[in-house]
Amino acid sequence: MYTKAEPVIENEKMIVVPPLPLGAVLHLPKFVKPNKNNLATQYYFWNRELMKEIWKLKDKKSDLEQELARANEKISELEKQNENLQSQKNRFLDMLFKKRKPNLIKEEKYEPILRTKESYVRATPQTIDEHRECKLQQCPFCNNELLKQIDSYQRIVEDIPDYEQQKAKSIQYTIHRYYCKHCKKIITAKPKDVLPKSRLGINTLLYVLHSKYRLRLSHDLIRENINTQFSLAVSDGQITDLLEKGCLAFQNKWQEIIETIKHSKTANSDETSWHIGKEKAWLWAFVGDKATRYTISETRGKGVAAEVLGKDYQGTVGCDFYSAYNQFKKKQRCWVHLLRKARELCGDKPTKERLAIKNKLSRIYQDILLFRSREDTTQTERNQKAKQIKNQLENIQTLCRIKSENENGKNLQKIINLCKKFSGELVVCVSNFTVLPENNTAERAIRPAVLMRRISDGSRSLKGAKIHETNLSVVETLKRENKKQDIFPVMKKLVLNYLASGG
Numbered sequence: 001m002y003t004k005a006e007p008v009i010e011n012e013k014m015i016v017v018p019p020l021p022l023g024a025v026l027h028l029p030k031f032v033k034p035n036k037n038n039l040a041t042q043y044y045f046w047n048r049e050l051m052k053e054i055w056k057l058k059d060k061k062s063d064l065e066q067e068l069a070r071a072n073e074k075i076s077e078l079e080k081q082n083e084n085l086q087s088q089k090n091r092f093l094d095m096l097f098k099k100r101k102p103n104l105i106k107e108e109k110y111e112p113i114l115r116t117k118e119s120y121v122r123a124t125p126q127t128i129d130e131h132r133e134c135k136l137q138q139c140p141f142c143n144n145e146l147l148k149q150i151d152s153y154q155r156i157v158e159d160i161p162d163y164e165q166q167k168a169k170s171i172q173y174t175i176h177r178y179y180c181k182h183c184k185k186i187i188t189a190k191p192k193d194v195l196p197k198s199r200l201g202i203n204t205l206l207y208v209l210h211s212k213y214r215l216r217l218s219h220d221l222i223r224e225n226i227n228t229q230f231s232l233a234v235s236d237g238q239i240t241d242l243l244e245k246g247c248l249a250f251q252n253k254w255q256e257i258i259e260t261i262k263h264s265k266t267a268n269s270d271e272t273s274w275h276i277g278k279e280k281a282w283l284w285a286f287v288g289d290k291a292t293r294y295t296i297s298e299t300r301g302k303g304v305a306a307e308v309l310g311k312d313y314q315g316t317v318g319c320d321f322y323s324a325y326n327q328f329k330k331k332q333r334c335w336v337h338l339l340r341k342a343r344e345l346c347g348d349k350p351t352k353e354r355l356a357i358k359n360k361l362s363r364i365y366q367d368i369l370l371f372r373s374r375e376d377t378t379q380t381e382r383n384q385k386a387k388q389i390k391n392q393l394e395n396i397q398t399l400c401r402i403k404s405e406n407e408n409g410k411n412l413q414k415i416i417n418l419c420k421k422f423s424g425e426l427v428v429c430v431s432n433f434t435v436l437p438e439n440n441t442a443e444r445a446i447r448p449a450v451l452m453r454r455i456s457d458g459s460r461s462l463k464g465a466k467i468h469e470t471n472l473s474v475v476e477t478l479k480r481e482n483k484k485q486d487i488f489p490v491m492k493k494l495v496l497n498y499l500a501s502g503g
Contacts, residue, residue: 020042028045055307087347109393125156175190176189187318199238208226208239210488214475216455217455219239240464246467248498252494252498253477253478254289262310276464281458290480290481292476294469295308295477299323306327309453318442319333321333331428338426356400368429386430393426394423448476
C-alpha cells in the first residue's frame, strides 16, 4: 500500500519529488488517479510507457538502418552504371572528335601584337606583267568635255588567265627522214621535249602528277579539271598511261631516294592497310632525314623493313611497338602510342591503379620534353638523364604501388610489361636530341596515302602499286626539298633529263 510522499532530509537538505508532467499524466491507466498520494505508482506506469516507446523506436531504427543499407547498395550500383556510361561517352567522343593535345612545355606568355591597317592588305607583287591606263574624255554625269588632268594613282589587280588563254595548244610536227650513205640507214628526226608514244605533252603529264599526288584528286576530277580549264578531253586510260610515263621519268630520283633512306641517320616508319585488286596489302612509309619512301607489299612482315632500310642499318628507327622493327639495333619507340594505351585503359575503367600509371607516364614524358627543350646540356648529362628515366620505367610498378596480383586484369599488366621491356628504347631521344620521342613524323607522311586509299581503295594491279609507290615517293620528297617553292619546275627538269637520256 502506497503512503503519502513526505520530504526526505539528507544532510539537512530536503528533496521534493515533483509531480508528473501533464503529457505523462494523459498516458496513465484509467485506474490510476493522479494525486499527491500515489506519485510512486504514477512514475511506475510512466516508466512502463517510456520503455514501450523506446522499444518501438529501436524497432523503427533497425528498419531504417536496413532501408539505408539497401539505398546505399542501390546508389553504388547506379554509380557503377554511371562510370560505365561515362567511359562509353568518352570513347565515342574520342571517335568523333579529335582531342586537343595539351601543351606539355610551358611557354612564356607574350602580349599579342596589334595588327596595323597595312597588314590586312594584300602584298604588292614584285613584277607587273601588263600596264593599262584608264582615261576619260567627258564627264559621265553631265556628258560635258573634261578639262586638263589633275593627277593620277595606281591600282594593282591580280587575276588568273582567261579560259581562252588557257586553252590547250595542238602542235603538229612534220618529221623529216633522211638516208645516211655511211650507215646505210634511214635516220628520223625526233621532236624535242615530247613524250615517247604519247599524244599528250609534258605539261599535261606534270598537271596529272600534281593533281594525283598533291591534290589527291580522283581520275574523274582530274579529267573534269583538264577539260574545264584547258578544253582538253582525256580518258581514264590516258591518265593511267601518263602516270606510268611519270614513273619511268622518275626512276633516277627513285633510286636516289632508295639509297638516301638506307644511309639516313634516323628513319621513322609506319604502315597502313592497302589493296592490290581484291587482295589485302600494306603500304609502308619510311621518312628519313632528306627523303620519304613509300613501298607497297603483300605482307606486313619484317622482311619489308629489312629490304628498305637494310639488314645492317646503322641509324635509329623511330617506330611504334610493332614486332617487325625488333630486328634493328637502334630504336626509339613512340611515346604517344604508349600514352594512348594508358589513356584508353583509364577510359574503360578508371581505377586508382590505372590512373596512377597514366599520370606517372605523363609526368615522365613531360620531363623528357622539358629536358629536350634545354640547349645547354652536355652529353654526360643526357646519358645520366636517360639512365634515370630508364630506371623509372623498369620500376614503374613499384613507383605506382601496384601489386603483382592486382585485380585490374591483363591490360594493366601489358602496359607495365611494355615499360619494362622497352625501357631502353624509350629513352634514346633523351641521349640523342636528333631522335624524336614520338612517331608522328611517319604518321603525317602516311596521311596522303590514307586519303588516296579512301578515294581509290588502293591499286588495281601489282604494276599499278609499283607506279604509285614510285610517283608518291618522288613527289613527296621533292616537296620536302622545295618547301616554299613550286615543284612544277623541278618535276619538269626530271622529265626533260629523262627524255634527253633517250627515254
